[in-house]
Amino acid sequence: ILSFNLMFCFEKSLVTSPSVVSTTLPIRLSGLLVSFSRFKNMPAILLIKALGLLKDSEIASLIGNISEDILITNFYEYAGIKSSEEALLKIGELMNLEGTKKEILDRVKVRIDSALLAHLGTKPEARKEKAIMICKLIRHFLTCKLYGIETDKDHYANKRVRLSGDLLADLFRVNLTIFVRDLQHSYQKTVRRKKIYSIKSLVKSTLFSHRIETAFATGNWIGQRTGVTQNMDKTNRLAMLSQLQRIVSLLPSKQENFMARTLHPTYYGRFCPIETPEGTSIGLRKNLAMLAKVSTEPKLDDKQVISILEEIGLKRK
Template identity: 35%
Template sequence: EKEKETVQAKVFSTRAGFRGRCTVDRTKEGKLGITLPSYNKALELVMVLRALGLPDDGKIADAFPNLPEIRNDIMLNLEADASKSKKEALQIIGKRAAPGQPEPYQIKRAELLLNRYLLPHIGVEPRDQLAKAFYLCHMTERAILVAYKKRPVEDKDHYANKRLKIGGKLVEELFRYAFGFLIKDIAYQMERANVRGRKMSLNAIVRPDALTERLKYAFATGNWVGGHTGVSQVLDRYNYIATVSFMKRVTSPLAKKHPHYKARDLNGTHWGRLDPNETPEGPNCGLIKNLALCCEVTTGVEERPVEDALKRMGVSIK
């Protein structure tokens, strides 16, 4: 709950190195809006649902639970919506995203926003739009129930809402950045050789230090992709206990200059996962914690390959 009058449901969607925040807002008057990455203005939720494949009012209403509080807000927004079809919704979104451009370009821009930047963890293809629409309906349902005090506000410090980036994920992000730079450098070297009329050779086009130096620099300095510092450090070998403690250290990305009282405090969900006592003194107090001795971090898997395999076997997925 960001403000007293507005309730927000936030989702940080991540896919292939891209991390975008999608927010569903409910105002005091019951108006529902959505904000997307790469577009800083709010869009009407009903209009976005139409553009995602729920064209008529009946399908939009059926996508929500039959509760009086939710029905009241949905009917209010259906009456205030200016679009009446999927095409009209795409046209309005395109005009706002690319004002002054031809209509075909505006529609392509609107489809790009919905496919690429809206909830990319669900998918980036047109076939994923309907799943995104139902996901937004679920977010809206939670926001409305919180506004009517039918559901408590979620605790963002609850450890079920946290994700730990372990070494493999951090190296993956670093390699993606370095490899992307290598590809751009190869394209630049090929273009320069073509303009100068030189014969292209593999040794001249591919500069191995373009990839290697960026990996070495990050590991040597600890300065990582995304502005993170202190990611790689010299391992403390003072004694065995210090070494084990150092290898289980968990660092919060929050700035140590700000209070962040709730983020620094102990949470009941830390039980069995984090050491309740070991944390440094000073500005980093509570922001640097240590995993429990027998705690293990599980790694996530991509859901789409598993879902595709189940569908091929004839299993219906709701």
């Protein structure tokens, strides 16, 4: 998501947490920075060098022919860094990490591998690909800043509809994590007392089931969401279909959010332009069109996609 002063990049990370991890590229007087996980406001050029792209000429060619003073300043400031290890130690110094040289290197590497652009991979082999991706993000960001091409946040190409399966997966994952943590805590207590019980006696399976059942009964979901589950409105068939087709925005209804509430051209054929409640939820609660379908993640073979692109005229380098 591009804006004049900030870029957001969201990716799903199943390694560090079940939630969505965000990578942001804010621009400050000190230069172009990158923030992710607990690492805040790291110089972008320093991070790129830590990921394995060490030549300034190579980084500049990936970013493109954009003469921005802040970018030139960043290049000049970290021109003396000639190895990835040196860049990683500098990041550890900026983040106030303590320990031996090896410990600092290991902690920075683990955090970068697991939390930075985790959808590209969580192994050391993916670092160079992450560096190239950050260069591309910087290019798009600076193009937006120079030419004013912002991302239309209300365009439905930039939105995702979370279906019941996604919500259930989040609920199960969080409660399973709590269940495993409780089991681990109970086991450690028995070990400290030098008493070994069977795993069956330590497992509190009823608590896991109770949390799931409570969420279904009350509609209170993880992430402080309410009203996720509701009683079916069976006044008539149209009322039932209307409830089944309902889409609720995550934006708070107490805030204005004028652009999010107004009709967008991408609604055509996807959402009913008329049906929305009056009051504070107007425009934030929508209904799918009667013939609309929500596509789930397709499982396409990469070779199949490449062959289709070549058929329509795309050429390999």
